[in-house]
């Protein structure tokens with residue numbers, strides 16, 4: 031059976047050159063970068079080389095780069111770190127309704143501790159209005175955290191505009207760039223951000239390693255206390271193979287960026303076209319301001335899980351924002367925030383293309399998808415309603 035992976039927003043396979051780069055750091059160059067002997071310094075040198083690559087990729091200084099265990103930790107460290115450091119200055123944080131759980135849950139945790147959180151509404155495309163950010167600001171506002179691009183619907187947020195605003199108000203701006211790194215320009219100075227999160231496994235690097243960019247002078251407390259690693263901003267012995275792999279993945283993402291984007295856009299647009307031929311479906315997110323690899327649709331009168339499992343049976347791997355798959359009773363908070371009804375949200379599908387996606391993969395998907403949807407609509411009680419309007 032053909033295998034077609036269309037879930038690159040969930041994770042990506044490591045680039046073979048990333049695997050190669052990491053290899054010798056498991057058992058051969060196993061030193062602790064904090065050790066002063068040769069094997070330790072060899073590891074230290076590798077970590078610092080990776081740091082320079084990351085810094086160059088976002089126009090930052092190497093001293094502004096902190097290695098973490100991934101996107102979730104970077105988001106937690108940024109938000110809690112600023113909240114705790116600026117407790118005396120204020121307790122108000124502005125975010126949006128469509129952030130990743132790593133941001134939303136962190137804000138909710140702080141809310142229980144007495145912080146005030148404003149969750150901004152978005153428009154029907156999922157875009158945050160910079161004027162809303164401005165209106166929400168008070169003299170107690172210490173941080174704005176808005177994602178660069180949404181992981182479910184692919185919408186790109188106006189971070190540059192929000193950056194200018196935050197600078198003028200002297201309020202820190204954090205952006206979760208986990209989905210956008212490698213696909214959009216993540217130059218921290220152009221974006222005007224003070225903190226930015228990325229995660230290696232979303233751009234062909236290893237899982238369990240990420241970066242938090244912290245602009246020089248930003249007041250922030252560490253999440254982890256212990257040794258003095260990462261300039262006292264993140265204790266714990268470095269994940270050396272992971273960091274080396276992340277560095278290589280960053281280098282490849284920058285070198286291949288134009289080429290990757292061009293391919294992704296073509297493949298994404300072909301994926302969107304498949305649904306144009308299927309009745310009672312529509313595209314979620316913005317038609318242009320969207321990630322080059324994201325297609326998110328509603329397929330009315332069918333359950334997302336049923337589609338996902340039936341597609342998996344024929345080797346096609348996709349994601350859904352419907353309730354069961356989210357592990358809660360509620361469907362995706364992102365779809366609800368852009369005004370999709372509960373009922374329609376259950377029929378959401380996300381197909382994200384990547385480096386290894388081929389035209390043949392999409393030929394096969396175009397052949398299987400309409401059949402799977404038709405079969406499910408015939409079977410399901412919701413389908414009956416659908417048929418009446420067909």
Ligand SMILES: *Cc1c(COP(=O)(O)O)cnc(C)c1O
Pocket residue numbers: 039040099100101102103105130132177179180181206208209229230231232238239240
């Ligand atoms: C995947 C993802 C995260 C979490 O990153 P991990 O490295 O898996 O912890 C955070 N934010 C966004 C937007 C993501 O897509």
